[in-house]
Amino acid sequence: MSGPALKPPAGVTVLFDEPLAGWTSFGIGGPAEILCLPTDEDQLRQVLDWARQAGRPVTVLGGGSNVLISDRGVPGLVIILRQGFDRISHQPLGPEEVLIRAGAGFSSGRLVSLAGEHGWLDLAFLAGVPGSIGGAAVVNAGAAEGWMSDVVQGLRVLNGQGRSRRLDRAELDYTYRCLRLDPDKIVVEVELKSRLAEPGTVSQMIGRWLKRRRVRQPGGAGSAGCFFKNPPRDSAGRLIEAVGLKGRRCGAAMISDVHANFIVNLGRARAADVMVLAERARTEVWIRFGIELEPEVRFLGRGREKWPWL
Numbered sequence: 005m006s007g008p009a010l011k012p013p014a015g016v017t018v019l020f021d022e023p024l025a026g027w028t029s030f031g032i033g034g035p036a037e038i039l040c041l042p043t044d045e046d047q048l049r050q051v052l053d054w055a056r057q058a059g060r061p062v063t064v065l066g067g068g069s070n071v072l073i074s075d076r077g078v079p080g081l082v083i084i085l086r087q088g089f090d091r092i093s094h095q096p097l098g099p100e101e102v103l104i105r106a107g108a109g110f111s112s113g114r115l116v117s118l119a120g121e122h123g124w125l126d127l128a129f130l131a132g133v134p135g136s137i138g139g140a141a142v143v144n145a146g147a148a149e150g151w152m153s154d155v156v157q158g159l160r161v162l163n164g165q166g167r168s169r170r171l172d173r174a175e176l177d178y179t180y181r182c183l184r185l186d187p188d189k190i191v192v193e194v195e196l197k198s199r200l201a202e203p204g205t206v207s208q209m210i211g212r213w214l215k216r217r218r219v220r221q222p223g224g225a226g227s228a229g230c231f232f233k234n235p236p237r238d239s240a241g242r243l244i245e246a247v248g249l250k251g252r253r254c255g256a257a258m259i260s261d262v263h264a265n266f267i268v269n270l271g272r273a274r275a276a277d278v279m280v281l282a283e284r285a286r287t288e289v290w291i292r293f294g295i296e297l298e299p300e301v302r303f304l305g306r307g308r309e310k311w312p313w314l
C-alpha cells in the first residue's frame with residue numbers, strides 16, 4: 005500500500021510482513037502483508053476505513069486455533085482482536101441464569117476458569133477448547149458436551165463500513181462447526197446465557213472433561229484441533245485410523261498417533277506438508293468408505309485454489 009491517503013491510522017499497531025506462525029496454535033504460516041492490532045472499536049473502524057480506501061482484502065483472525073495459514077502468507081490486512089477486546093461482564097437473569105458479555109478477544113480458557121468459579125454450568129463444555137471466544141462463536145466450537153450455538157444469545161458485529169449492530173440468536177444461522185455470517189461482518193462481542201449451578205460441581209465437570217481430552221487428544225500446541233468435521237453418525241478420527249494413516253508423516257507434519265483427526269506440527273512443518281496429509285486422508289477415506297471428509301480447519305491465504313475441496 006502506498007500514497008499519502010494510505011498511511012496507517014495513527015495510534016494503531018501495524019506490522020508489515022509479520023510472520024503469522026506465532027499467532028496460531030499450529031505454529032505454521034507465512035507473513036501477513038499488513039497485520040493490524042486495534043485495541044478498541046474506534047481503532048477497528050479506522051483500520052476498516054483504511055482497508056476500504058486502499059482496496060485491500062481483510063482477514064480476521066481470532067485465537068488462531070482453528071486455522072491453517074498458507075506458507076505464502078496472507079495478502080492485504082490481517083486483523084487480530086486481542087488486547088482491548090478482552091473485557092467481560094455478567095449479570096444475573098433471575099436466580100437460576102446468568103448473561104455474560106465477553107469481548108471477541110477474551111480467551112476460551114479464561115472463560116472456562118470463570119465458569120468453574122461462578123458455576124456457569126452451560127459453559128463447562130468449553131473445557132480444553134482453545135482460542136478466543138469470538139473465534140469460538142464464529143466456528144461454532146464445541147465438543148460432545150455442547151456447542152457455542154447452544155449458549156450464544158447474540159453477537160455484536162461491525163460491518164465493513166464500521167457500523168455496529170446486535171444480531172439476536174434468532175437471526176444466527178448456525179450449523180455444525182459453522183455460522184453463516186456475511187463476510188464483511190466482524191464479531192466484536194459475544195453474549196452467552198448459562199444456567200447457574202454449584203461452582204464445585206461445575207469445576208469437577210470441567211476437570212473431568214479436561215482429563216479426558218488430555219488422554220484422548222494430543223496437546224493443543226502444534227495443532228489446530230480436529231482437522232475434519234465428523235461425518236454424520238461417524239467419526240473422522242475412526243475413519244482415518246481405519247485406513248492406516250495414524251502416525252503417517254510428511255515433512256515435519258504428522259497424522260497424530262493419539263487421535264487420527266489431529267494433524268500435528270512436530271517442529272517446522274509447512275502448511276503444504278499438512279495439506280499433503282489432509283489430502284491423503286481424504287482420498288483414502290473416500291476410496292475405502294465412500295465418505296467425503298470436509299475440513300473443519302480453515303485455510304487462509306495464498307494458494308487456496310490448489311485444494312478445491314477446501
Ligand code: EPU
Binds near residue numbers: 148241264265
Ligand atoms: N476414534 C478412533 N481413532 C482415533 C480417534 C477416535 O477410533 O484416532 C474413535 C474413538 O474411539 C471414538 C470415536 O472415534 O469411538 C469418537 O472419538 P472422540 O470421542 O475422540 O471424539 P471425536 O468425534 O473424534 C469430537 C470433536 C472434538 C471434541 C471431542 C470430544 C469433531 C470433529 N470433533 O471428536 O472437537 O474435542 O469430540 O468432545 O466434532 C475440534 O473440533 O477441534 C475437536 C477437537
